Amino acid sequence: KLINSLKSQLSKEVRNTYRSHVEKYLWGDSPFWSASYFCATTGSVSLETVKKYIEEQRTEEHKRKYIKTGKYKKKS
Secondary structure (H helix, E strand, O other): OHHHHHHHHHHHHHHHHOHHHHHHHOOOOOOOOOOOOOOOOOOOOOHHHHHHHHHHHOOHHHHHHHHHHOOOOOOO
């Protein structure tokens, strides 16, 4: 219930604040979020350790796409 509430409020705020930008990527009344979510704990590691771990999870394909475009793009 907590995650649902947070996602609902954030969706409303983002749609109101960035309406024109959001409308370029969502059509009609499309949901802003999927119904799923992920939550994890990291123990007592630093934020830098978490960032390093996440970066190391990217595949070479992800890295090539990011280097080429400067951002991740959806597959066509």
